[in-house]
Structures are given as C-alpha cells and as structure tokens.
Amino acid sequence: MSFADDAARMLDALNATPGWAQVRGEFDDATVAAILGEAARVAAEIVAPLNPVSDRVGATFADGTVRVPPEYRTAYRTLAEGGWLGIEQAPEHGGQGLPLALFVAVNQAFERAAPAFMMAAGGSRAAARLLTEWADEATRESWVPALLSGAACATICISEPEAGSDVGRIRTRASRTEDGWQVSGQKIWISFGDHDIAPRIGHCLLARTGDAPGTRGLSLFLVERGPGVVTERIEEKLGLHGSPTCALRFDKAPAILLGEEGRGLPQLFTMIRHMRLIVACQGLGTAQGCLDTARLHAQERRQGGSPTEPAVPIANHADIRRQLDEMQAQIDLFRLALVQTAVAADLSTDDPGMAALCGFLLPLVKNFGAELGFDTAARSILVLGAGGYTRDYPLEQALRDARVFAIYEGTTGMQAQDFLLRQCLGAKGAALAIFRDLALAETAGLPAARALIETFSGFFRDTVAPAGRPAQLAMAEPALRAGWIAVQAWMAARIPGSDSAARFLASAAPELERQIARAQFEAGRA
Numbered sequence: 136m137s138f139a140d141d142a143a144r145m146l147d148a149l150n151a152t153p154g155w156a157q158v159r160g161e162f163d164d165a166t167v168a169a170i171l172g173e174a175a176r177v178a179a180e181i182v183a184p185l186n187p188v189s190d191r192v193g194a195t196f197a198d199g200t201v202r203v204p205p206e207y208r209t210a211y212r213t214l215a216e217g218g219w220l221g222i223e224q225a226p227e228h229g230g231q232g233l234p235l236a237l238f239v240a241v242n243q244a245f246e247r248a249a250p251a252f253m254m255a256a257g258g259s260r261a262a263a264r265l266l267t268e269w270a271d272e273a274t275r276e277s278w279v280p281a282l283l284s285g286a287a288c289a290t291i292c293i294s295e296p297e298a299g300s301d302v303g304r305i306r307t308r309a310s311r312t313e314d315g316w317q318v319s320g321q322k323i324w325i326s327f328g329d330h331d332i333a334p335r336i337g338h339c340l341l342a343r344t345g346d347a348p349g350t351r352g353l354s355l356f357l358v359e360r361g362p363g364v365v366t367e368r369i370e371e372k373l374g375l376h377g378s379p380t381c382a383l384r385f386d387k388a389p390a391i392l393l394g395e396e397g398r399g400l401p402q403l404f405t406m407i408r409h410m411r412l413i414v415a416c417q418g419l420g421t422a423q424g425c426l427d428t429a430r431l432h433a434q435e436r437r438q439g440g441s442p443t444e445p446a447v448p449i450a451n452h453a454d455i456r457r458q459l460d461e462m463q464a465q466i467d468l469f470r471l472a473l474v475q476t477a478v479a480a481d482l483s484t485d486d487p488g489m490a491a492l493c494g495f496l497l498p499l500v501k502n503f504g505a506e507l508g509f510d511t512a513a514r515s516i517l518v519l520g521a522g523g524y525t526r527d528y529p530l531e532q533a534l535r536d537a538r539v540f541a542i543y544e545g546t547t548g549m550q551a552q553d554f555l556l557r558q559c560l561g562a563k564g565a566a567l568a569i570f571r572d573l574a575l576a577e578t579a580g581l582p583a584a585r586a587l588i589e590t591f592s593g594f595f596r597d598t599v600a601p602a603g604r605p606a607q608l609a610m611a612e613p614a615l616r617a618g619w620i621a622v623q624a625w626m627a628a629r630i631p632g633s634d635s636a637a638r639f640l641a642s643a644a645p646e647l648e649r650q651i652a653r654a655q656f657e658a659g660r661a
Contacts, residue, residue, distance in 0.1 A: 138179040138244055141423055142171035145240040148470045151629040153577070154478040154489070158234045167237065174219065174241040181213050182248035189251040189377025190532045194330070196369045201329040201379045207252055211332050215285030219245070220256055224263050228279040236477040239416055243473075246413070247420025250536055251377035255288055255327045257413045262289030262339050265406040266357070269394040274357060278337055287335035291406055292358075292383070294324045300549060302341065302400060303349035309342035309356055309390055316390040318342050318358055321367075321382065326543075328381025329366040336360040338383070339406060340390070341399050355399035356390040363388030374535030410544045411501040412480075415473050418504030419466070421537050422511035425530055426462045429515035432522070433459060449518075458518055462511050464635035469500070469507050471626040476500050491566035492573070495558045496622065498550035503619050505540035505547075512537050551611035554618060559595055560607070567595060574625035581631065583640045584624040587647055591621035594651050602658055609661035613653035620647045 146168055149155050159167065185206055192204045214220050223238035224230025246253050263282045266275055281287035298304040307320025318340060322328075329336065337357050344354040358364065363386045370380040394402040433450035440447035449455045476496040483490035512534040516523035523530045541547055559567045571592045578584040594617060599610060620643050627636035 137427070138175035138183075138247070139172060141244060141247070142168070142175040142240075144467075144470065145171055145243070145474075148474045149236060149240060151471060152236070152474050152478050154482055155236060155474070158236055158478055158481040160234075162237075170233075170237065171240055171244075173217075174244050177213065177217060177219065178244040178248040181210050182245055182252065185210055185252045185377070186249040186529065186532070189249055190374075190536075191376075193376035194369055194379035196366070196379070199366055201331070201366060201369060201381065203330050203332060203377065203379065207255070207330075207332055207377075210252065211255065211285050214245075214256060215283070220260055220285060221263070221283035224260065224279070224283055225267055228263070228267060228275070229283045230263075234477070234481045235412070236474055236481055239412060239473055239477045242413065243416040243420040243423075245420070246417040247424045249377075250417050250421060251375045253417075254375065254378040255330065255332055257410060258290050258327055259288045261291065261406045261409040261413065262337065264409050265339055265403070266393070268405050269355065269402050270357065270391070274391050274393075278357070281335060282337075286333060287337060288327060288330070288333045289337040289339060290325050290328055291403070291410065292322045292325055292328070292338040292340040293403075295321055296323055299324075300546065302353070305341055305343060305353060307340070307342045307385065309344050309354060309392075314389075316356060316392055317363070317387040318356055318385045318390040319387055321384050323382045324370070324543075325381045325383055326378055328379065328383050329360065329369075330379055338364070339393070339403065340385075341403060342390070344396055347397065350400045351397060353399040354396045355393040355402050357393055358385065358388050358390045361388075373538055374532065375539060407544060408497060411497055412477065414540055414544050415476070415500040415504035417540055418506070418508035418537070419469055419473060421508035421533050421540075422462070422466050422469075425508075425512045425515040425533050426459070426466060428528060428530060429462070429518040429523075430459055432519050432528075436519075455518060458514060460634060460638060462514055464638040465507060466511070467630060467633070467635040468623045468626045468639060469504060471629050472496065472622055473500050473504065475626070488569050491558075491562070492569050495554075495566040495570050498545075498554040498558065498615070499619050499622055501544065502541065502547050502550040502615065505537070508537035508540050509534065547615070548612060551615040552608065555599065555607060555611045555614045559614070559618070560600065564595070564600070567592065570622075570625075574621070577625060578628040581624075581628050581640075583644070584627050587624035587640075587643055588621050590644075590647055590651075591617050594654070598651070598655065598658070603661075605661040606658035609657040610654040613650040613657065617647055617650040617654065620650065 188204045194203050221230035222233050226232040259282045263279050266278050309316050309318045340356045340358050341353045343352050345352045365384040367382040433455050436449045437446035438449050479489045479493035483493050516530045574588045630636045
C-alpha cells in the first residue's frame with residue numbers, strides 16, 4: 136500500500152468514528168481527502184528520501200556543535216511553508232486550527248516517511264501547544280509563530296543522570312535574580328537538544344525552585360540556546376541516528392518561568408500528552424511502511440510450488456499470507472483506536488466525558504502504537520527472510536528506530552500505572568464506565584466483542600478495584616494489555632465482516648483470559 140492508499144484508509148477510519156462528523160465542521164470528504172492526499176505526496180517526495188540519510192549519515196558532534204544532514208533544512212522549510220508544522224495549532228499564532236483527528240491522520244504519513252527527522256517537528260509542535268497555554272503573552276508571541284514557521288525549534292527537557300522516570304529526584308535548580316530567573320544543572324537524553332536546522336532552540340525545562348520534596352518543588356521554564364547552555368555530547372544509539380540525543384549543561388542560563396511556580400510537572404503534561412499522541416503516530420506509520428515492504432516483496436519473490444512448474448510468489452503460500460493478514464489486522468484496529476483517541480480529545484473541551492475517554496485511551500495508543508511499530512518491523516523481516524536482515528531493505532532500520540518508541544514519553548510500566556490507577560480507578564471509575572457504555576452500545580450486534588468488553592470490565596470490578604495498592608501496581612502491566620484487547624473489540628465493530636475484525640475476534644478471548652490470569656498471579660505475589 137502506497138502513501139496515497141494509506142491516506143484513503145485514514146479517511147475511512149475518520150468516517151467510521153462517531154464524533155468525527157461533529158469535529159470536522161465544514162470540511163467535506165473531498166476537502167479532507169485533498170489534505171490527506173497532499174500530505175501523502177509531501178511525505179513520499181520530500182520526507183521519505185531523508186530516511187536512509189538519517190540512518191547512514193546521522194547527526195555529528197564536534198567543537199560543541201551538533202550538525203544534522205543538510206537535506207534536513209530544506210525538508211523542514213518545506214513542512215513549515217506548507218503549514219504542516221502548525222496544522223493543529225491555534226490560528227492566531229500562525230497555525231491551521233484543524234482538529235487533532237485530522238492531525239493524526241496527516242502526521243502518521245510523515246512519521247512513516249522518516250521518524251528520526253520528524254523528531255525535530257514533534258518536540259517543536261508539542262512545545263507550541265505548551266507555550267500557547269502556559270506562557271505569558273510576550274513569550275507566546277515571540278516563540279509560537281517562530282516554532283510554526285520553522286524559524287525556531289524546541290525540546291522537552293526533563294531527564295537527568297539520577298532522575299529519569301523518577302522526576303521527583305530532579306536536581307537542576309532555578310534561582311531568581313534581579314534580572315529574572317537563572318537555571319543551573321544537567322539534562323540528558325534531550326532529542327534535538329542541539330542542531331543546525333534553525334537558529335533558535337527553546338528548552339521546555341523542569342527545575343527545582345523551592346525546598347518542597349518530590350515533584351511539588353518543580354517549576355517549568357523556557358531556556359533558549361545561548362549563554363549558559365552547553366552541549367556536552369550526543370549519544371551513540373541503537374537507532375534514530377538522525378535524531379541527535381544530547382546531554383546539555385546549564386550554568387546560570389537565563390530562563391523564563393512558564394505558568395505557576397511549583398506547578399511545573401502538571402503544566403508540562405500539556406506537552407507530554409501531545410508527544411504521546413505523536414508516538415502513536417510513529418508506531419502506526421512505521422508499521423504500515425514495514426507491512427507494505429513485506430507485502431510487495433511477497434508478491435515479487437518466487438519460491439516453492441510444484442517442482443515441475445515455475446516458482447510461485449511467496450504471497451501464495453498459506454504461512455506468508457497468514458503473517459501478512461495478521462499484521463494488517465493489528466494495523467487496521469490500531470488506526471481506528473488512534474482516530475478515536477484524537478476525536479475524543481477534540482471533543483473534550485466541551486464534554487467532560489470525552490475528556491475522560493481520551494485519558495483512558497491515550498496510554499493505550501501510546502504504548503501499543505510503540506509495540507505495533509516494533510513488532511511489525513520484526514515480523515516483516517521474517518517475511519523477507521535473510522534479505523530482511525540486510526540493509527538492502529529498510530526493515531532493519533525500522534526495527535532499530537522503533538525500539539525507543541516504547542521508552543520515551545513514558546515506558547510501558549509508566550503507561551500501565553497511568554491506565555490502571557488514574558484512568559480506570561480514578562474518579563471512582565468514571566472513565567472506565569464511559570468506555571464500557573460506549574463500547575457495549577456500539578458492539579450490540581457483535582456478541583464476541585461484547586463478551587470481551589464485559590469480561591474486562593468485570594475483571595476491574597471484581598479483582599482490581601477491591602485489591603490493595605501493592606497488588607494493583609503488580610497487576611498494572613497485564614491490566615494494560617487486557618484493556619487493549621477490550622478496546623480492539625470495540626474497534627472491531629467499526630469494520631464488521633472484515634477479515635481484520637474476524638481474525639482478531641477468533642483469538643482474543645483466550646488472550647484476554649491469559650492477561651487476567653497473569654494479573655491475578657502477580658497480585659498474589661505482591
């Protein structure tokens with residue numbers, strides 16, 4: 136399936152999603168198809184050629200400066216001039232003001248094309264949303280239009296040598312002076328922390344401003360590349376070689392306080408939530424690209440058949456056909472779940488129920504988008520056999536690039552705790568109840584799907600909710616996987632009669648029981 140074919144499937148997924156008609160406003164199918172088609176063209180012609188360059192040339196570091204392939208600058212300028220960097224951003228700052236649902240439909244094509252290159256855009260567009268919400272007017276006017284026009288880029292700047300996921304142990308400090316705030320400390324694993332795409336780089340940075348322990352003492356700042364900011368190194372990584380992962384040193388660097396002092400982490404989640412949605416796009420785009428490579432190879436590669444006849448395409452063999460169809464089923468269901476998450480986010484401003492549903496779905500699409508990208512790359516390599524393990528095909532790069540999707544913006548374990556503790560158990564189970572009601576209503580004609588949703592809901596009611604906190608934490612990861620099975624059952628109702636829905640439902644019940652058994656076993660050990 137080409138980029139154009141993928142755009143058509145995204146349009147089908149949008150139209151299959153309740154709420155899209157409310158979100159789309161004045162855009163008819165022809166307009167949406169034109170937007171998706173143009174994105175597919177730009178992704179294929181402008182962005183995709185960067186993917187092998189990103190891996191084999193990559194980023195370099197010398198004399199305190201990071202350089203990326205020169206082709207990046209031209210492509211980034213093209214994205215900016217086409218309005219693609221601001222498609223979901225506020226119009227008053229130079230954005231297009233389009234729905235998040237349309238953003239994910241577009242962005243998965245760009246992420247499919249060159250995920251390492253798109254890391255620069257991901258951090259910048261998430262920062263634009265953060266600054267729109269939390270920066271003062273002068274900072275907002277200085278930065279957001281610049282981010283959307285490509286004149287500036289931005290990072291999310293959290294991790295430190297002794298504080299990765301444990302954000303409450305951050306030691307970087309900010310102090311107030313007569314001239315404003317200054318930040319001192321070290322940050323690591325900062326994607327595009329330095330580069331030569333744009334002259335300005337803004338770091339959205341957490342630093343400690345008081346003596347309160349844990350996350351309560353953290354405030355959010357914007358620190359611009361310049362005096363007091365030093366790039367110490369870039370990491371040598373398994374994949375994403377074209378995305379420079381930097382260690383940065385801040386020494387009394389001038390900083391701008393964003394929002395309210397001491398509320399840095401809750402405010403930063405405006406950026407984190409958007410980046411988790413982008414990770415889901417990365418996973419979907421990578422998976423679809425890998426499957427297309429595998430399917431094309433299976434149609435062209437000839438092996439087997441009668442020894443007295445010419446060899447047949449390996450796509451004719453039952454085992455190859457099964458592998459391709461299983462991957463397609465997982466992609467089809469995930470695409471629908473991603474669009475549903477974005478539609479819920481679009482509706483959340485005026486509908487608290489949709490806000491709760493978005494919170495319920497986001498850790499699922501982040502985590503299982505990450506797994507979808509990596510797993511599809513791995514399985515596609517097997518379809519190609521020995522050839523898939525070589526650089527003659529893009530699959531080995533995709534496998535290496537996609538491994539980090541499940542790490543940044545919150546690992547699987549962190550998504551699991553968010554899903555179980557905050558989304559399913561928080562607010563007296565409100566989000567879980569909303570999911571259950573919507574999913575059961577939509578699967579009224581699909582008994583197998585309804586049974587999965589009821590089993591999952593009963594598991595939370597009878598097993599998870601009454602358990603103590605240690606047992607709940609122990610159950611989090613299998614509960615996350617059980618939840619994903621229930622969501623896929625819901626999505627199967629949107630493609631009734633399809634091979635993808637039937638294939639999923641044929642094996643989902645035993646897998647759901649397995650995850651529930653895993654959860655019960657881990658709870659017993661807690």
